[in-house]
Amino acid sequence: MQEVYEFLKQCGTYYLATQDGDQPRVRPFGTVAIFEDKLYIQTGKVKDVYKQLKASPNIEICGVQEGGKWIRVAAVAVEDDRLEAKQHMLDAYPSLQGRYKADDDNTIVFYLQDATATFSSFTEAPKVITF
Template identity: 30%
Template structure:
C-alpha cells in the first residue's frame, strides 16, 4: 500500500469511528485468557501515519493490553457498513504522542465525563495500533479490507 493509500485508509477509519457515538473494543482478560472483555470507546485519531486511541492507566483495559496487546474493535453506523479492526496496541508509543493529540484526547475524555487534570495527566495514555487491519462489511455480504 502506498503512503497516500495508507493515509487515506487511516482517514477513512478515523472518520468512521468518530462519526458514531461509540464503538466497542475487545481485549483478553489478564487473569483468564479464555475470557474476552468488551467496553465502549469513542476517541480515535490519525497522527504520524498511525491510528491512535486513548484510555487511562487505572482502567482494566490498560492492564489487559499491557498483558496482551492484541485487540479487536467493532462499530456500526446505521444505513452503512459495520467495521471490524484488529491489531496490537503499542502502549510504548505514548511517549511519542504529540501535544495536539494529547489535547484532543483530553478534551474528548472530559466531554464524556472522565476527569483528568490536564492533557499531560500521567493517568492518560495514548496508544497507536500496530499490524492494523480494518474490515468494512455490509449486510449484503460485500467486504473491503484496509491494512494500515
C-alpha cells in the same frame, strides 16, 4: 487508514475487545485520532483495559453506523507515552480535559499497528484495508 478513522468517528461509540486471562472483555470507547500517520485510541492507566492491553496488546474494534454498515479492526495496540501524542488526543476531545491531562500519571494513548480493517454490510461485499 483515513477511511477507518472517518468511519469510527461517524460511529461515535465503538467497542474495543481485549483479553483478560482466558476471558474476552468488551467495552465502549469513543476516542480515535490520527497523529503522525498512525491511528490512536486513549484510556487511563488506572482502568482494567490498560492492564489488559499491557498483558496482551492484541485487540479488536467493532463499530456500527446507522444503515447497517459495520467495521472490525484487528490490531496490536502499541503504547505511546509521549506528551505530544497524549496532548493531540486531548485537543481532539476537549471534554476529556476535565478528567485527563497529558502530563498526569493516568492518561495514555495507544496507536494501532499491523491493523486489518474489514468494512461489512448485508448488501455489499466486504472491503479490507491494512495499515
